[in-house]
Amino acid sequence: MGVLMYGPSASEIDIDDRLLAHLKVVMLSKLRRSESFTISWDIDPDQGSGRETIWIHPAIPLRFRFSGSRPPQLNRAWLDQLARAANRGDLRLSTEPPSGEQVPHPLTDFS
Numbered sequence: 001m002g003v004l005m006y007g008p009s010a011s012e013i014d015i016d017d018r019l020l021a022h023l024k025v026v027m028l029s030k031l032r033r034s035e036s037f038t039i040s041w042d043i044d045p046d047q048g049s050g051r052e053t054i055w056i057h058p059a060i061p062l063r064f065r066f067s068g069s070r071p072p073q074l075n076r077a078w079l080d081q082l083a084r085a086a087n088r089g090d091l092r093l094s095t096e097p098p099s100g101e102q103v104p105h106p107l108t109d110f111s
Contacts, residue, residue, distance in 0.1 A: 005063040006054060013054075017068050019093065024064050025074065026082045026091065031058050037086045041093040053090070 002020035004013040015023065023039075030037055040053040056062070077097045085091045 001067055003065040005061075005065065006056075007060055010061070010063065015093070017066050018072050018096070020064060020066060021072050022074060022078050022082055022096075023091075023093075025079060026086050027056060027062070029083070030086050031056070031062075034058050037089050037091055039091045039093065056091075 001014050002017040004015050004020060004023070005011065006013065027039075036055065036057045038053050038055055040051060043050045043052055075096055078094075081094065081097060082091060085094075
């Protein structure tokens with residue numbers, strides 16, 4: 001389980017490593033272009049249920065911490081799905097589509 005640390009107090013949001021790797025690519029792509037957006041997710045019923053949303057802005061501190069040491073192969077369909085949601089302004093955390101082209105991780109595979 002990875003962690004997205006966000007804001008000046010470094011609030012920690014637990015996110016599966018695989019999803020976090022995909023979010024990292026999409027989020028950094030948006031932030032490099034100085035584009036702000038929200039990320040929303042459902043809260044587990046054992047934590048009170050509901051939904052949570054955070055505002056992502058280039059000036060707000062952001063850090064990714066992964067529990068695994070190897071970056072995963074990225075699913076092109078999932079990246080596209082997440083990017084489209086971010087471009088609409090609200091990136092909802094979603095499960096991985098059942099199929100999709102696996103692409104090398106952009107920060108580790110330079111071939």
